[in-house]
Amino acid sequence: MRKVGFNNKLLPYLLIGPQIAITLVFFYWPASQAIWQSFLIQDAFGTTTEFVWFENYQVLFKDASYFNALIVTLVFSSAVAALSLGIALLLAVQADKQIRGSGPYKTLLMWPYAVAPAIAGVLWLFLFQPSLGVLAKLLRDFGVDWNPLLNGKHAMILVIIAATWKQISYNFLFFLAGLQSIPKSLIEAAAIDGASPMRRFWTVIFPLLSPTAFFLLVVNVVYVFFDTFGIIDSVTHGGPAKATETLVFKVFQDGRLGGDLGGSAAQSVILMFMVIALTAVQFKYIERKVHY
Amino acid sequence: MRIESKHVLAALAAAAFSGSGAALAQVELHWWHAMTGANNEVINKLAADFNAAQKDYKVTATFKGSYPDTMNAGIAAFRAGNAPHIMQVFEVGTATMMAARGAVKPVQDLMKEAGEKFDPNAYLPAIAGYYSTSKGEMLSFPFNSSSAVMWINKDAFKKANLDASKPPKTWPEVFDAAKKLKAAGYATCGFSNAWATWLNIEQFNAWHNQSIGTKANGLDGFDTVFNFNNALQIKHVENLAQLQKDKTYDYSGRTNTGEGRFTSGECPIFLTSSAFFGTVKANAKFEFAAAPMPYYPEAAGAPQNSIIGGASLWVMGGKKVEEYKGVAKFFTFLSDTDRQVGLHVASGYLPITKAAYEKVKGQGFYKDNPDRETPLLELNNKPPTENSRGLRFGNLVQIRDMWSEELEAAFNGSKTAKAAIDSAVERGNAELRKFERTVR
Numbered sequence: 001m002r003k004v005g006f007n008n009k010l011l012p013y014l015l016i017g018p019q020i021a022i023t024l025v026f027f028y029w030p031a032s033q034a035i036w037q038s039f040l041i042q043d044a045f046g047t048t049t050e051f052v053w054f055e056n057y058q059v060l061f062k063d064a065s066y067f068n069a070l071i072v073t074l075v076f077s078s079a080v081a082a083l084s085l086g087i088a089l090l091l092a093v094q095a096d097k098q099i100r101g102s103g104p105y106k107t108l109l110m111w112p113y114a115v116a117p118a119i120a121g122v123l124w125l126f127l128f129q130p131s132l133g134v135l136a137k138l139l140r141d142f143g144v145d146w147n148p149l150l151n152g153k154h155a156m157i158l159v160i161i162a163a164t165w166k167q168i169s170y171n172f173l174f175f176l177a178g179l180q181s182i183p184k185s186l187i188e189a190a191a192i193d194g195a196s197p198m199r200r201f202w203t204v205i206f207p208l209l210s211p212t213a214f215f216l217l218v219v220n221v222v223y224v225f226f227d228t229f230g231i232i233d234s235v236t237h238g239g240p241a242k243a244t245e246t247l248v249f250k251v252f253q254d255g256r257l258g259g260d261l262g263g264s265a266a267q268s269v270i271l272m273f274m275v276i277a278l279t280a281v282q283f284k285y286i287e288r289k290v291h292y
Numbered sequence: 293m294r295i296e297s298k299h300v301l302a303a304l305a306a307a308a309f310s311g312s313g314a315a316l317a318q319v320e321l322h323w324w325h326a327m328t329g330a331n332n333e334v335i336n337k338l339a340a341d342f343n344a345a346q347k348d349y350k351v352t353a354t355f356k357g358s359y360p361d362t363m364n365a366g367i368a369a370f371r372a373g374n375a376p377h378i379m380q381v382f383e384v385g386t387a388t389m390m391a392a393r394g395a396v397k398p399v400q401d402l403m404k405e406a407g408e409k410f411d412p413n414a415y416l417p418a419i420a421g422y423y424s425t426s427k428g429e430m431l432s433f434p435f436n437s438s439s440a441v442m443w444i445n446k447d448a449f450k451k452a453n454l455d456a457s458k459p460p461k462t463w464p465e466v467f468d469a470a471k472k473l474k475a476a477g478y479a480t481c482g483f484s485n486a487w488a489t490w491l492n493i494e495q496f497n498a499w500h501n502q503s504i505g506t507k508a509n510g511l512d513g514f515d516t517v518f519n520f521n522n523a524l525q526i527k528h529v530e531n532l533a534q535l536q537k538d539k540t541y542d543y544s545g546r547t548n549t550g551e552g553r554f555t556s557g558e559c560p561i562f563l564t565s566s567a568f569f570g571t572v573k574a575n576a577k578f579e580f581a582a583a584p585m586p587y588y589p590e591a592a593g594a595p596q597n598s599i600i601g602g603a604s605l606w607v608m609g610g611k612k613v614e615e616y617k618g619v620a621k622f623f624t625f626l627s628d629t630d631r632q633v634g635l636h637v638a639s640g641y642l643p644i645t646k647a648a649y650e651k652v653k654g655q656g657f658y659k660d661n662p663d664r665e666t667p668l669l670e671l672n673n674k675p676p677t678e679n680s681r682g683l684r685f686g687n688l689v690q691i692r693d694m695w696s697e698e699l700e701a702a703f704n705g706s707k708t709a710k711a712a713i714d715s716a717v718e719r720g721n722a723e724l725r726k727f728e729r730t731v732r
Contacts, residue, residue: 043730044388045395046371050729131480131558149545150536150704237546238693240700257360258690259367259388260726 031272037265044259056266065242066250066267073246076160077224083164085216088171093201095172096179106176113169117230124162125235148236152243155236159244162231167223171216178212179205210290218282225275247271318350319618322376325353326362326603330570331436334639342625349618351378359385359603360689366608370395375608377619380435382603383422387510387686389606390431391731397607397616399623400430405613406620414627414645418597418671422682423604426512432604433623436641438567439598439667440487440495442466442586446579448560452476459583466561466586467531470540473560482540483561486548489695490601491563491585492528493520493716498680499585499670500524501596505724509683514728516685518717521710524591530709533702543703546696565601566667569640582663584670596680598670602641642667685720686727694719 006012038057041050060066095106112120127135130147139146148155182205190200206213229252232238238245238253245253248271255264327335332355339353356362359382366379381389389396403410412420412430423432442459449456452472460466470482485491497504502522510516535541542559544550554562555575563585572580587594607619625631632648635641637657643649649668652658658665674680685691695716702712 041726041730043391044367045392047392047394048730131553131556149550150543150700152704239546239697240704241697241706253693254690256364257693258687259364260687260690 034265034268034272037261038269039262040265041262044261052262056262057270059263060266060270065245068242069245069247069250072156072242072244073225073248076156076163076228076244076246077221079160080163080167080224080228081217081220083160084167084171084220085213087164088168088216089175089213091168092172092175092179093205095176109172110169112165113173115166117166117227118234120166121159121162121231121234124158124165128158148240150240152240155240155244159228159232159235162235163224163228166231167220171220174212174216175209178209182208214282214286214290217286218279221278221282222275225271247274319348319614321349321351321378321615321618321622323351323353323378323380323605324356324362324366324376325380326356326359326382327380327436328355331639334635338626338631338635342622345625346621349621351618351622363388370608375610377608377611377615378622379606379608380603381432381606383601384688384692386423386432386604387514387684387688387727390425390684391514391686391727395609396431397609397611398429398431399433399605399607402607402616403620403623406617408620408624410624414647416642416644416646416649416671418676419600419642419644421676422600426508432606433626434644435603435605435626436567436639437600437602437644438565438641439600439671440491440563440585441566441582441663441666441670442584443554443562443564443568443572444581444583445554445557445560445576446581448473448476448478448557448578452478452560456579456581459581460561460586461584462589463528463531463586464589467535467540470535470561474538474540478558478560480539481542481553481559482535483563484542484544484550484553484559485563486544486551486568487564487601488543488546488699489692492532492699493525493695494683495585495598496528497522497525498599498683499587499596500591500594501677501679502591503679504683505685508678508681510685511681511683514686514724514731516724518685518720518724521713521717524588526710526713528588529699529702529713533705533709536703537705543700546693566642566664567602567640569663580663582666584666584673593674595670595673597673597676598667599680599682600642600671640664642671685724686731687723691720691723694723 039051039053041052041055042048091109095102095109099105115123125133127133128146128148130136130149136146145151146154148158186204186208187200190204195203226248228246229249232244232246232249233252236244238249247267251264251267251271254260254267258264323335323339325332325335335353339351343350354376356365359380362379363381363385366375366381369375375395400410400412412424412428415430415434419434419437420430423434424430444456444459446456449459449469452469452475454469454472460469466483474482494504497520498509502520502524503509504520505516505518507513507516532541532543536543544553544559544562548564548568551562551564551568551571553559554564554568555572557576557578566582569582584595585598605623607616611619627645629645629647629651632643632645633651633655636643636648636652643652653665676682698707698712698716698719701707702709707715
């Protein structure tokens with residue numbers, strides 16, 4: 001095979017330059033700022049600063065509520081990722097069939113993605129508001145004492161529903177595109193060979209969809225870890241009694257609402273390394289099973 | 293009447309100046325605030341009236357979101373070197389602002405340097421005291437103040453055969469009334485409250501003359517220590533937790549998002565801010581009244597006096613002398629008795645000067661609107677003690693969340709009242725020590 005190369009030594013650097021610049025400005029610069037800030041104890045206005053090495057981290061690891069947030073995050077993230085991927089896949093497979101009016105159906109399914117997280121939260125909050133919400137009233141009529149203000153499980157269910165609902169559209173869009181790129185001839189061949197719809201899905205469609213599914217898994221994990229504090233802030237505020245306080249909400253609460261920038265920065269540094277590790281693991285082990 | 297004619301004059305003046313105003317070099321003053329709805333219009337009108345009344349300065353009012361959002365926006369702007377001149381900060385943020393020496397300009401100094409007439413004694417002590425140092429130096433300008441009251445649904449009282457003209461005075465009477473209301477059809481909520489910690493911890497202890505923290509609840513120093521895990525506090529939380537089981541009491545969340553449960557008619561007794569008045573008046577389809585907060589009769593000397601909530605205006609540091617002069621003029625403009633009277637009557641917030649209070653009283657306003665005087669009577673019920681002058685704790689935003697978490701744990705039965713309150717004190721103290729380190 002002939003090796004393709006650039007004659008000009010400078011050109012390749014110029015071509016990747018803009019991308020590098022963007023990554024530096026929008027990722028490395030804030031990330032390094034967070035690391036630096038995590039070594040400081042500062043008042044909210046930044047008028048007094050004390051360099052404290054790892055004290056912010058030590059405080060975190062001694063704090064039982066930090067581990068509580070870790071467990072809450074694991075429950076919340078796995079539920080949201082599993083539900084939003086599963087439901088979106090189901091909807092996409094159904095929408096990909098030859099049905100009347102699939103156009104509007106698809107459009108409607110994509111719509112929720114345009115809704116801001118906080119608004120999605122408020123929407124669900126209204127539906128499930130114990131005294132005014134339509135769905136809450138329905139639950140109560142069925143004899144469920146629905147009370148997300150005091151019942152931690154109810155609050156968790158509420159934020160999971162809101163966060164999942166928000167993400168389904170995005171996943172749906174990608175799954176649908178993935179499904180449409182699968183050659184119909186492959187599926188027809190399998191059908192002629194006598195494979196049942198179920199078998200066709202698992203042996204032909206799903207493996208061919210695996211690059212999309214893998215991409216979505218990574219994106220969804222990043223979404224639940226970083227992008228859901230708006231929903232939690234507007235729906236439960238982390239309560240009751242920390243039942244829905246995830247790691248990223250704690251970062252938001254301590255840093256932005258509480259003005260404790262050092263502690264908040266330490267948390268976001270830990271979170272950053274966690275997600276980097278998680279993504280690395282995904283690429284190392286799950287990607288092997290992906291067929292491109 | 294007189295107020296209205298003044299507004300007309302102001303509007304005419306605005307029209308007259310609008311032609312020539314642009315040509316003059318005006319000093320721009322930025323005012324960031326967190327007022328929504330009707331109160332947002334009050335702010336815009338104040339700015340417009342001030343701009344129309346003189347031509348050297350121009351106040352631009354900007355809405356910056358919720359109270360925490362506004363404060364954070366101001367802090368971020370300060371760090372970036374372009375803070376507004378005036379920032380509205382809720383009472384919870386007072387300690388944080390106070391500790392930020394250099395970032396803020398004490399109002400008393402501002403007025404003195406600008407040569408504006410300023411007498412700290414002209415302001416209601418229960419309000420001004422909250423925003424002053426222990427030496428009486430006023431740091432921020434009181435703007436919208438309120439206190440906590442007990443709102444009652446009179447129609448519901450009648451339905452339950454309770455005397456609506458005699459609202460329950462003590463907590464045991466409230467519990468009894470709530471049980472009767474529950475039996476009369478208010479099955480999901482006999483009584484409730486907004487602002488979980490403000491009502492159940494902060495106001496509760498001041499009203500019973502019990503200390504929340506040492507050093508006069510933090511007013512005398514940042515080395516204050518929480519000590520509100522007293523027997524009465526534990527008993528109160530125990531009672532609420534017990535009543536929560538059958539919804540005689542029903543928890544309504546940490547902030548005021550649950551207030552709709554009163555106006556919708558769901559909760560016939562509801563404790564929250566006196567500033568809730570405007571919303572109640574606009575939305576409640578029943579007769580209502582604002583009664584004083586209940587107390588426990590066994591507590592010696594109760595009721596003491598209530599404390600305020602609301603927000604004050606902080607002047608940010610590092611601005612030009614000319615600009616400070618304008619801010620001082622604006623504060624003088626706000627303190628004007630007639631203007632205060634108008635604000636109080638229209639908005640439901642409390643008057644901040646003694647003169648304005650006396651004037652409204654003299655006009656017989658409270659005879660027709662007794663609900664509007666309830667918070668003032670509570671504030672002035674007795675001369676304030678160390679436990680009831682106010683409170684000033686750093687990181688109170690986070691601390692309130694911790695306290696709410698503990699209250700929620702007590703109300704849903706996962707902790708005993710004593711364990712929850714002890715833990716609230718302990719966790720709050722850790723936060724206070726963290727704050728103390730940053731202010732040294």
